[in-house]
Amino acid sequence: MIVSRRLLAAMIAWTAAAPGARPAAQVSTTTLSASVSTAAKLNLSTASVSFPDADPDIVPQIPTVGGPVLITAKSRANPGMQVVLTVQAADDLRSGVSLIPASNITWTASGAGFVAGTLSKLAPVTVATWVGSGVRTGTQQLYLRNLWTHPTGTYTVSLLYTLSAP
């Protein structure tokens, strides 16, 4: 009997303290997910550049007409991974049977991550490097080493720019 009274009293006390005063609530949980893939997008301000004829004694390094190339590199990379922009010549500069080695083209650069370099037909040469995702801009000023020994002619070569974001 005493036990029953205590039980009853305890239950009534619990009832009074029960969360009936709390607002009614219903909860539903969902999962939000987003897929972000690696990606790279490269934009050059011009699709072609040219070096004018010049006296080698006066202009030993001929800059391109129109000034530097503006480069915009957009990339999405995995965290901490290095994003690399390279350039490689498809061949030497050629004019019929005459040629000027691709290594006669050099460049200076401006912008975070951009570096100066010398063109090669044998391997890609680094133009810029960064870490991680982002949009980067910079300039590349190409120069042709001007020599009296270059055969006359109109020379052309294709340059391949590659932006990689692992």
Place this chain on the structure above:
Amino acid sequence: MNRRSRALALAGALALAAAANPSGQGRGGAPGPQLDLSVSPASIAFASADPDVSPIVAAAPVVVTVRVRQNPGPWTLTVLAGGDLIAGPATVDITNVSWTATPSPPYQNGTLSKTVAQRLASGTGNVNPAQNGSVTFRLANSWNYSAGNYTQTLVFTLTAP
């Protein structure tokens, strides 16, 4: 107190306890709000997209079903993110996720937060029969996001009063 009166007292106590349960049943014989909430589908996904082409990425619409009964006062539906979008060491601030919702009212547009539950819908009185709302979540796309598969939990809460 005999056995019968003890049984009656026990039944009475149980009845009082049941009336005080948090599922929305009121006390003292007056029924409290009865709330029903469902969100479908249970997962919301943003596909990868070129930020230049798709500066905003929309997920498939989510259907939110709300039913409110025995409610003389206001009711509110909120959504709260468990944190930022996370993919290993990479994060995307959850405030880059916003939503548009219809019909309006009771639904309203907003932006996710990981700190304060944001109001998704609100009203007064009952919503009976159940009413569907369509919520489309949108991610502000950016080249600055690291690659990865991001996830986070969203908690929808329907309350009254």
